[in-house]
Amino acid sequence: MKVKDPSLYNEDLAPLKKEKRNWNWLNYTTVWMGMVHNIVAYETAGSLLGLGMSVWQALATVITANIILILAMWLNSAAGAKYGIPFPVLIRASFGYKGAQLPIIIRAFVAIFWFAVQAYLGSKAVGAVLGALIPGWNGLSSIHFIGLGLNDALAVALFWILHAWVISHGMERVKFFELWAGPLVIVLGLALVIWAITVSNGLGPLFDEPSQLTGGAFWSAFGISVTGLIGTWATLILNIPDFTRFARSQKDQVIGQAIGLPGTAIIFSIMSIITTSGTIIAFGRPIWDPVELLQQFGNPFVLFLGAFALLIATLSVNVAAxxxxxxxxxxxxxxxxxxxVKAGLISIVVALFFAPWLWYNNSATIFNVLGAIGGALGPVAGIMIADYYMVARGKYDLASFYKKDGLYAYKNGWNVKALIALVIGLIASFIGLIIPALKELYTYSWFLGIGFGAISYIFLMKSEKISNSNFENVETTI
Incomplete structure (x- = not known):
């Protein structure tokens, strides 16, 4: 019997050695700060006001979503930290070494889609900086290329090149880049909050803006917004082991994520909501695009500093997430x-074909797209969590991840029961789109997906003859 199959193994997929598991709680805190302090997170939180919510309603929505998010992250983080292996390897335990390719491809597709969206929004910050520095830069907009003005197309190209530079040095550069990128955006956020408080003559008017949603209208918006906010991080719920495999200990990743995700994410969302509320008072309408807001001030110095911070923030989250x-x-x-490195560079090239500048527009679109993403990935998260805690009982055979005749071979590399559970979860997620009478259920697509995916997987695997309970040594040599 082979110890490891070369088609299932290389150095990037192998379990990390102890000396390389050196990320402490501060690294996880700053990584999450870098990921949550970005343009999409800012716009998503601020656009809750665009949906008609009051500040208090928006805050309640954000807090609820982040509490649910950290619980899901913690549950799917443990195996990565314990075994030092990434998501594409871990998911072989539930789907089989061949079956795992299906959720892996879905997740990769969604992540590359998100890269395209984030990179496009970040390129607007690049364009704002160049417009403030180079005379005549904005005049290039009269020349059109791939659906963009030439200035915008050049900004997109430059921002893509910046991503390639960060990726070219692997995960170590990601870790150190995140260490300072996240805190920088907090400074910009605080400056905008101070402006909002000043223009409103105190916090009172910001929180007094009335809600346009009451009763059933609010709860419908609340449901789709919570699902949408979770959808923002649906890919990370799956691939959080890609980060926690570097953890020095379980305690480090648990504490670091607790501070970084619900902690700084809620604070950043509060900043966005307060600032967006201030724009209603100052300009008579909610402005949740931070680049557009910076341009409203008409000050090149403010625009340059603010856009630079947004550029760093978006670069940070895009590489990590x-x-x-x-x-x-x-x-x-x-x-x-x-x-x-090669795979990362291929990913950012493929992302160009999503061309988000042709379709990205308003708050309703944002939450509809996020809801669809959450609904698609929720069942996979449910299956992974159910497999580790309920089927494997927290014990995996490390060697079997890299063998075609090991515990996770199932039938020719496919666990048909996992695929059935995935289909059941997807039907539950999108039943509201399939049957008009059940359209309200689509509001909770992620919850239905993760719940039905997990429950159906546990039920189907009860009859599975193979048990993981005999594998006590979590440091099996491969």
Whole structure:
């Protein structure tokens, strides 16, 4: 019996050695700060006011979503920290080494989609900086290229190149880049909050803006907004092991994520909501696009500093949240041909074909897209969590992840029961779109997906003859 199959193994997929598991709680805090302090997170929180919510309603929505998020993150983080292996390897335990490719491809597709969205929004900050520095830059907008003005197209290209520079040095550069990128955006957020309080003559008027949603209208908006906010991080719920595999200890990743995700995410969302409320008072309408808001001040110095902070923030989140995951996914698909850096560079090239500048527009679109993403990935998260805690009882056979005749071979590499559970979860997620009479259920697509995916997987696996309970040694040599 082979110890490891080369089609399932390379250095990026192998369990990390102890000396490389050196991320402490501060690293996880700053990584999450870098990920949550970004333009999409700012716009998503601020656009709650655009949906008609009051400040208090928006805050309640954000807090609820983040509490649910951290619970899901914690549940799916433990195995990565325990075994030192990434998501594409861990998911072989539930789907089989061949069956795992299906959720891996879905997750990679969604992550690359998000990369495209974030990169486009970040390129607007690049364009704002260049417009403030280079005379005649904005005049290039009269020349059109791939659906963009030439200035915007050049900004997109420059921002893509910046991503390639960060990716080119692997995960270590990601860790150190995140260490200072996240805190920088807090400074910008605080400055905008101070402006909002000043223009409103105190916090009172900001929180007194009435809600346009009452009764059933609010609860419908609340449901789709919570689902949408969770959908923002639906890919990270799956591939959080790609980060926690570097953890020095379980305690480090638990504490670091607790501070970084619900902690700084809620604070940043509060900043966004307060600032957006201030724009209603100052300009008579909610402005949740931070680049547009900075341009309203008419001060080149303010625009330059603010846009630079947004540029760093978006670069930070895009690499950590939307390049790391598809890079590992592609390495898993072609372990003998790709490594992390090559796969990451391929991911950002593919992302260009999503062309978000042709369709990205308003708050309603944001939440509809986020809801669909959450609904698609929720069942996979449910199956992974159910497999680790309920089926495997917290014990995996490390060697079997890299063998075609091991515990996770199932039938020719496919666990048909996991695929059935995935289909059941997807039907539950999108039943509201399939049957008009049940359209309200689509509001909770992620919850239905993760719940039905997990429950159906547990039920189907009860008859599974193979048990993981005999594998006590979590440090099996491969």
């Amino acid at each position: 939307n390049v790391v995951s598809p890079a590992y996914d592609l390495v898993n698909l072609f372990p003998q041909k790709l490594n992390f």
